[in-house]
Amino acid sequence: MEGTMKCSANYIPLSPISFLERSAIVYGDYTSVVYGDLKYTWKETRERCVRLASALAQLGISGGDVVAALAPNIPALYELHFGVPMAGAILCPLNVRYDSVMVSILLRNSDAKVIFVDYQLLHVANGAFELLSKLKAKLPFMVVIQEVSKPTANDNIKNSKVVFGNLEYENLLKTGKPGFEVRKPKDETDPISISYTSGTTGSPKGVVYNHRGAYLNALAEILHNAMSPKSVYLWTVPMFHCNGWCLPWGMAALGGTNVCLRNVSAKTIYENLSRHNVTHMGGAPTILNMIVNASAAERKPLNSKVEVMTGGAPPPPNVLLKMEELSFGVTHSYGMTEVYGPGTFCSWKPEWDSLPPNEKAKIKSRQGLHHVLMEELAVKDPVTMKSVPSDGETMGEVMFRGNTVMCGYLKNLKATKEVFNGGWYRTGDIGVRHSDGYISLKDRSKDIVVCDGKNVSTIEVESVLFYHPAILEAAVVGRPDDHLGETPCAFVKLKEGFNANAEDIIRYCRENLASYMAPRTVVFEDLPKTSTGKTQKYVLRERAEAMGSLTKKMRSKI
Amino acid sequence: MEGTMKCSANYIPLSPISFLERSAIVYGDYTSVVYGDLKYTWKETRERCVRLASALAQLGISGGDVVAALAPNIPALYELHFGVPMAGAILCPLNVRYDSVMVSILLRNSDAKVIFVDYQLLHVANGAFELLSKLKAKLPFMVVIQEVSKPTANDNIKNSKVVFGNLEYENLLKTGKPGFEVRKPKDETDPISISYTSGTTGSPKGVVYNHRGAYLNALAEILHNAMSPKSVYLWTVPMFHCNGWCLPWGMAALGGTNVCLRNVSAKTIYENLSRHNVTHMGGAPTILNMIVNASAAERKPLNSKVEVMTGGAPPPPNVLLKMEELSFGVTHSYGMTEVYGPGTFCSWKPEWDSLPPNEKAKIKSRQGLHHVLMEELAVKDPVTMKSVPSDGETMGEVMFRGNTVMCGYLKNLKATKEVFNGGWYRTGDIGVRHSDGYISLKDRSKDIVVCDGKNVSTIEVESVLFYHPAILEAAVVGRPDDHLGETPCAFVKLKEGFNANAEDIIRYCRENLASYMAPRTVVFEDLPKTSTGKTQKYVLRERAEAMGSLTKKMRSKI
CATH class of the missing domain: 3.40.50.980 (Rossmann fold)
Structure with missing residues (x-):
């Protein structure tokens, strides 16, 4: 435009380095780390x-x-x-x-x-x-x-x-x-x-x-978590995981305080929350599990409400309930490494305040909507690229586009082109859109169990399992079946001091789910995890495959 | 980098249009306007x-x-x-x-x-x-x-x-x-x-x-004012003025509520604050003056604390004091059209909480430091471009650089080049930097009065005048003087029902300022204002010039 010019006075490449430069001036004497x-x-x-x-x-x-x-x-x-x-x-x-x-x-x-x-x-x-x-x-x-x-x-x-x-x-x-x-x-x-x-x-x-994406995602994080220069952030999310959801940079933008933590356990979490007046922390549902299942000796009183961002996997409703009882505020976000960590937040709406606690927890475990600096979120048919209706039922692939989507996979242009095919980042997650626009995940496209031609959302089965009083952790995968294609197979870890057998658990699921969705097999063992607390379903899937087909006789028995 | 690509999945030009697109989905049924x-x-x-x-x-x-x-x-x-x-x-x-x-x-x-x-x-x-x-x-x-x-x-x-x-x-x-x-x-x-x-x-x-600057400045505004989707913003800052400090776009980023207002007066402000549960508003010090000087009939009780961003001119400390008494929170920001409105915020630090109210108000009237999305703020010698020491005394020109600095002046490349000379936006304002990094304005470079070779900061004289119990508004400019070059000349508007003559006011200033800084002339009249509430000093300067030199006799008398 005539009269204008682009120069160092009015154009500076966006970079989180600027956040640190500024905080050293504005918050120079404040505690950083x-x-x-x-x-x-x-x-x-x-x-x-x-x-x-x-x-x-x-x-x-x-x-x-x-x-x-x-x-x-x-x-x-x-x-x-x-x-x-x-x-x-x-x-x-x-x-x-x-x-x-x-x-x-x-x-x-x-x-x-x-x-x-x-x-x-x-x-x-x-x-x-x-x-x-x-x-x-x-x-x-x-x-x-x-x-x-x-x-x-x-x-x-x-x-x-x-x-x-x-x-x-x-x-x-x-x-x-x-x-x-x-x-x-x-x-x-x-x-x-x-x-x-x-x-x-x-x-x-x-x-x-x-640099641009890191800068913008850092801002999105602090905006959505209503953080301020007074915020004290406990490092329970590994910084090696999506650069700690970009919060090393976000905390510098704020001038808040980082509480570093070498070993994450119920004891060290409570100790640090209490000692440093922590206001915010984050973590996969395993971290929430640690908090709610901490022993009396491990717990310490909190000085104020702690806001927890959870992500990495949908938090089970009953864990959310217990967190609230302990006066932690929980916000569920959903994303993956490819979108700089969180891509959506399940922001709370005032009209949900009056719902019964159970309903509240269910809503909280939805994936929500894209954050303010992510351009678009869609649930699309992966072939036609048409958006699914907002009916809460029709499944489609969850896709993102925006400046907080990765540049690509290092030295793997083939994989990059594959996930960006059609001009969107294809997450590989299967979800639905509700009438209020919020999305819910149903499964990873490769996790979904197709039993006798019907889609079984393993996430739905897992949420029911989590309500069983004896179950601490659960994961469902498909077990090959000569007749039905696949059947749902649950891997379960019981709480200490609790007992339940496979029949109990299968019966419980049949009472709470459509019967085709109930697991046909239950295996009791510790779940294999990634270091960020996600269950390694591919390991379980290998085990289920190794078990082979469920025989007709066994199937009729249960 | 090998394996990466730039495409519509991961690069979208920043534009505030995105904010509205998202709020229509995330906050579709919430009140916008x-x-x-x-x-x-x-x-x-x-x-x-x-x-x-x-x-x-x-x-x-x-x-x-x-x-x-x-x-x-x-x-x-x-x-x-x-x-x-x-x-x-x-x-x-x-x-x-x-x-x-x-x-x-x-x-x-x-x-x-x-x-x-x-x-x-x-x-x-x-x-x-x-x-x-x-x-x-x-x-x-x-x-x-x-x-x-x-x-x-x-x-x-x-x-x-x-x-x-x-x-x-x-x-x-x-x-x-x-x-x-x-x-x-x-x-x-x-x-x-x-x-x-x-x-x-x-x-x-x-x-x-x-688009880029508007997007970023909108985010800076909502971040610094700790606004949320629950925020209700009263439109007392004209939207024609720096696009209302970019808040039409910022409110869409938030999904908050805009309260529009045709006529700004004490009565309409209080009415709207009360009726719509306003949480935030903005305005030049004239707006603050309206609020604190409202009649009992015009006032309405506030439902909650209202945060006010003030800017356009340094707010007089005593007005700030009265605002706090009425339980308005005031944050002072400083900027100009060329930096999309506010370029700095005088962010409050907890260590100031224990200061006496008077000291607090003085600190609040400082200009502070650049906001998180402005790259740099400097106080420099305009010739050597060297930064002044942080001693609170050495004056220099205030300069900005960052993505929220304008593209230039339409069809006036000469003026654009002039203000961007040296790769910084030169504000033309004279300021100092304190030891904590915060800056204070001393004057517009053209407003400073050079009396007998000494620099008189008209802002300093004005803050003293504002403490005089009879004075409602005041502005100081230089009056030509054959012997001293210039002398400070005060234009003053008294409060209704109050009396004071020139001698009283000059004596009051001498008691509270170095004597060379005290006005030698006091003129009683309404101050000419721009529509954004800033005093038009160039009009007053013309009047002072028209008065001519103060005679020796008159000078000796006062």
Whole structure:
């Protein structure tokens, strides 16, 4: 337009680096990060991140290089979320449950130049390095992160100061210059991180995020959770998982406080909630389970209501009920690594306040609607791409489009093109849309059980199982059947001190579900989980397949 | 990066149009706009805006065309903020205080193809059209907006239905198609609006905003004011002024409620606050003055605390004090048309809670720090571009850079280049930076009075004058002086029923200020104001110049 111009005064590539730069000015003396007795201010966090960026540059890291990390939710991993992008590089935080084989594969896939390793995971990284050496692959620099408060009390790495020298995290930071000129992205669609998918499908894919998406998703998170500079966030969601739903960046935008947490358990959660006056936290339903099933000895009184964002799997209604009773507020969000974590929020509407608690919990376990910075959410026929009617019944594939959808899968354009086919991100989840616009998931398209030609939503069966008084955890998959194609098979973990047999549970399901949906087989065992607390259904599916077809005789018996 | 791709699934140009699209789904049945007895839901507002866009397209409006508006804060002006961009066009809301001459100039400058005119301002628009006709300029279409609730009780436009036909707002909407395909911007830096500066400097310049800046600034507003979908916003800030600080778009992002208001007075403010359970409002200090000086008959009890964003001029500390007493929360923000309205917020810090009320009010009247989506704020020497020290004393020019800085001045590249010289937007305001980073304005660079070689901050003198019990409003400018160069000259309006003479006021100032800062002349009169409530200092400066030099004799007397 005549008279206008684009210049550094009015156009700056969006990047979460800006959030930290601002918080160091606006909230300079406020607490940024707490970890046990350790405390940093925003001014200090910025300085540490700039030193980190400078040190990385001195190690030869330049624009577009990948820096990996293998660490739990400790301050160093928080700092890497800024220090790495400030060096112009791309952060690749790895799942702490991976073994050496997987780590070696992902280091090669990501072509990481440096890896930061927490001292407790050193054996995993060393194992990966050995494998890489055998393959004559180039090894990245390894920087070891010791426990800041007690670096010498560490069995894994005796005499570490001598061994690691400047390749020890705190020493490395000291070599960095606080006056280093931060490298901001030239283009806001430059990559900022790679998150490998959590492994529910078996083979992790490297999901690439960019600065623009990270910036916008961080804002969406703080907006939807009504967070403020006074918010105190407990790190129960792993930062290696979708970059902790982008909240390392969101907390810097706010100038709030991060409470880091190495080991997540009922005890450590309650301890930290109480000690640091936590206002917000997040986690998969397993975390909610931990909270509601904590023993009296593990519990501590809360100073104020704690708002919990849950996601990763639909929270069972009865767990939601118990959370409310303990005066936690729960908001259910739904998403996946490909949409920077949460893509929808099941926002509460005042007209639901007067519903009975049971109904409330059911509504809360819906997936809701896309957040304010996600452009569109749709439930479509995956072939015709026509939206399903808002009748709460017709199933379709859930799809997203927006700036908080990933750039694609690293080095896997085929997979990228597949999920973006038709100009939408196809989640592979099957859902319905209700008359008020909210969506509910029915299943992963590959999880749905087709029994005698009828679709059985395993999520629906699982919610019923969760209401059974003896059941702690449950997952349903299809078991091959010569006659019916598949039959629902439930894997169940009972609560301590409770008893129930397969017949009891099947009868219970028949009383509460259409009979074709009730499981025909019940297996009692611990459920295999990803490190983010999701049940690994593909493992259960393999087991169910190994069981083979349910014989006619057995079927008639139950 | 290998494996990634940019497509419609993961890149959508940022535009506030998306906010309305989403609210129509997420908050479809919630109240979007209230105006007296009239109420719309978000679904209805979206449909009205789409019809408006469609009708504009049918009038021949296409991408990049300008659509002007001359209307107070009525629902139609709210709808134009979406309907015009949805037609691919650029909204140019004009100041309702402009006369026909100014309107004719700005219609030519903006090359508007359509103008929407409120029935009460028809005479202004008609006058402008006559002037344009005389110049043989092409006339835009004129669409008249009648009072929806009583279109026939309108003296200005009798038999309007007959006269205007489809060029009457509601009739025009009826011609629009609800299925019209909304025209979203191809590039997010495409212009969305033109706001003419409010005229404190005499000659309005057309400030161009783009979709990206409008989107981001809308988010900044709702974040800093901790607004939620439950927020109810009273429209006391004119929407023609920096697009109402981008809140027409921000309210759609929230799904909150807009309370429209044709006439702003103490009575209508209190009435609407009480009737609609307003939670937020905004306004220049004149609006705060209206509230605190309202008569007992005009006041109504508030149902809950009302958060007020004030800006446009530093709020006098004693007005802030009184607002708090009436249980309004006040946040001071500072900015200008060129930064989409507010560029800084004086965010409150908990450590200030224990200060005496007087000190609190002083801190609140600081300009604070840049908001989370503005990239940088600096106080710099305008020649060397070096930042001033954070000593609270050294003055420099306040400068901004970020995505919420305008694209430039319409058809005035020279002026654009001038204010962007050095890669920063130069505000022309003189300020200092305190040790905590917060800035305080000292003056507009052209307002500062240089008396006997010393800089007198007129803002400092004005804050002292505001504490005088008899003074309602005050403004200080320089009066030419043969010996001292300039002397401070105060224009003062007294409160009703109060008395004070020039000597009293000058003595009061000498007791509370360094004596060289005290006014040497005091003039009693109503202050000339822009329609946004800012004092027109250039008018007062002309008057002070007309008074000529203060004689030596007079000077010695006081």
